[in-house]
Amino acid sequence: MTPIAFALTPDGLAARLLAADASAEHAFLLYHEGRHVARVDAGQRADVRFTLSPLPGEYEVAVLRRDAPGAAWRRAGGAALTVGSPGASPAPATRRTAGRAPAPRPARPRPSHPPAPAAPPAVAPGAAVLLHIGLPKTGTTYLQRTFHAAWAGQACPPVDYPEAGFYNHQVALYEPLARFLPWTARRGHPDRWRELQAAMQRDTGGVATLLSAEALSALSDEGVASFRDLLGGRPVGRIIITVRPLASLLPSHWQQNMKQGGRGDLGGYAARMLELIERGEHPAPMFSYRHTVQAWRRVFPHACITVLAMDGSHTQNLLSFARLCGLGSEHDARLLASVPTAAEQNLSFSVQECSQLLEINEQIARGELPVSARRLAMDRFFQAREAGGQYERPTLSPAHREQADALDQVAREWLRVQPECELVHGRNEPVVTPEAAAA
Numbered sequence: 001m002t003p004i005a006f007a008l009t010p011d012g013l014a015a016r017l018l019a020a021d022a023s024a025e026h027a028f029l030l031y032h033e034g035r036h037v038a039r040v041d042a043g044q045r046a047d048v049r050f051t052l053s054p055l056p057g058e059y060e061v062a063v064l065r066r067d068a069p070g071a072a073w074r075r076a077g078g079a080a081l082t083v084g085s086p087g088a089s090p091a092p093a094t095r096r097t098a099g100r101a102p103a104p105r106p107a108r109p110r111p112s113h114p115p116a117p118a119a120p121p122a123v124a125p126g127a128a129v130l131l132h133i134g135l136p137k138t139g140t141t142y143l144q145r146t147f148h149a150a151w152a153g154q155a156c157p158p159v160d161y162p163e164a165g166f167y168n169h170q171v172a173l174y175e176p177l178a179r180f181l182p183w184t185a186r187r188g189h190p191d192r193w194r195e196l197q198a199a200m201q202r203d204t205g206g207v208a209t210l211l212s213a214e215a216l217s218a219l220s221d222e223g224v225a226s227f228r229d230l231l232g233g234r235p236v237g238r239i240i241i242t243v244r245p246l247a248s249l250l251p252s253h254w255q256q257n258m259k260q261g262g263r264g265d266l267g268g269y270a271a272r273m274l275e276l277i278e279r280g281e282h283p284a285p286m287f288s289y290r291h292t293v294q295a296w297r298r299v300f301p302h303a304c305i306t307v308l309a310m311d312g313s314h315t316q317n318l319l320s321f322a323r324l325c326g327l328g329s330e331h332d333a334r335l336l337a338s339v340p341t342a343a344e345q346n347l348s349f350s351v352q353e354c355s356q357l358l359e360i361n362e363q364i365a366r367g368e369l370p371v372s373a374r375r376l377a378m379d380r381f382f383q384a385r386e387a388g389g390q391y392e393r394p395t396l397s398p399a400h401r402e403q404a405d406a407l408d409q410v411a412r413e414w415l416r417v418q419p420e421c422e423l424v425h426g427r428n429e430p431v432v433t434p435e436a437a438a439a
Helices: 140-151 170-180 190-201 214-218 221-230 246-259 266-279 290-299 314-324 329-336 351-365 372-386 398-416 434-438
Strands: 004-009 012-017 025-032 035-043 047-050 057-066 074-083 094-096 129-134 209-213 236-243 304-309 421-425
Touching: 004 057, 004 074, 012 025, 012 057, 012 074, 025 047, 035 047, 057 398, 074 398, 129 140, 129 214, 129 290, 140 209, 140 314, 140 329, 170 190, 170 214, 170 221, 209 214, 214 221, 221 290, 236 290, 236 314, 246 266, 246 351, 246 398, 266 398, 290 304, 290 398, 304 314, 314 329, 314 421, 329 434, 351 372, 398 421
Parallel strands: 129 209, 129 236, 236 304, 304 421
Antiparallel strands: 004 012, 012 047, 025 035, 025 057, 057 074, 074 094
16 A cells, blocks of 8 residues: 555645656545545645545545556545644554554544333343444345344243344334435334333343344434434444455446446446545445444444455355354354345345346336246246256456456445454354354
């Protein structure tokens, strides 16, 4: 990484590469509190000025470079600083270089929230809550179905996974949190919410309770504070946010669009999405988890936030998640025996199947096939997954993959300096087979 000077000046903010390559093109991206506010395409210049009146808070600059016009942008470096309130001296710039974490930044005031109500007397003292915030398309369904099959309704489980009439807790949470969600028309079932409430108030014998829902990733600060109040004072020990590398997330999300009738090819989709993500303009939390981390950190300042990168095999990701929930290897056999079927996992399609689905969507759009033809085709694809065997998955082009990896690096560097946050990689979990776990 190229070292960068980033400072507050009388004219705004200035950034400069300290060891620039004169033959390369550079682009400077400016963020305030995690939100993209400006971009300057500097060409072969090594310095830029953002002429604005800085507001108090954290600013970050990310620098991208490309070696020739039309080539893929890649990460060149980044830096951050904290701007104080008017009249205060600005904090010194923090330089980010390869292999070295920045110095800690001064703490800034956070919005206050009403105190949480006292815990109900039926809750066992010290019974913590583990929160799983599964960003969409990160294997959340796989984890939820496995834990539901393994532990829901079981006597004396190692982790309490409340039964709420479904394999996850999202439908139950729609009831009290609907007004904080973008899809406000979605409503939960009151019976499931009451069932989850009752489960949260029972004595678990000191065993931690695991709550899992994708909808938690879409909550604003106010929604997170409301969710905290729903816990009735129970402490939150760990917040696990599952994410996925962009290089595998984008093909998966493209396939999800096809399942709903999308007709564009992967190359065009990836180019559009990477441009939006680079500019910080895509609103979906799955493409930028920093907003999710910030919202939950502000409301739960003392909880450990773990970002689990789902970059290993299904088994490695599952067991990494289990370890974060406090489960040792003695529980691996039960977990691996509880994994869902291919149809329940919502697995990806092969390159050939994607091509067939695109053609079916085109025919449906032209009125040559009924909409039901898409569902019938997908059922056949899921049956093929159940039969097992290897198949070629759609992947990004080398240029798009390089751009995706650079954006992932930006996110990892940001997370590395956040207080009480950690990054865990599923690929680092030792590979365990069901036979070995049962032995």
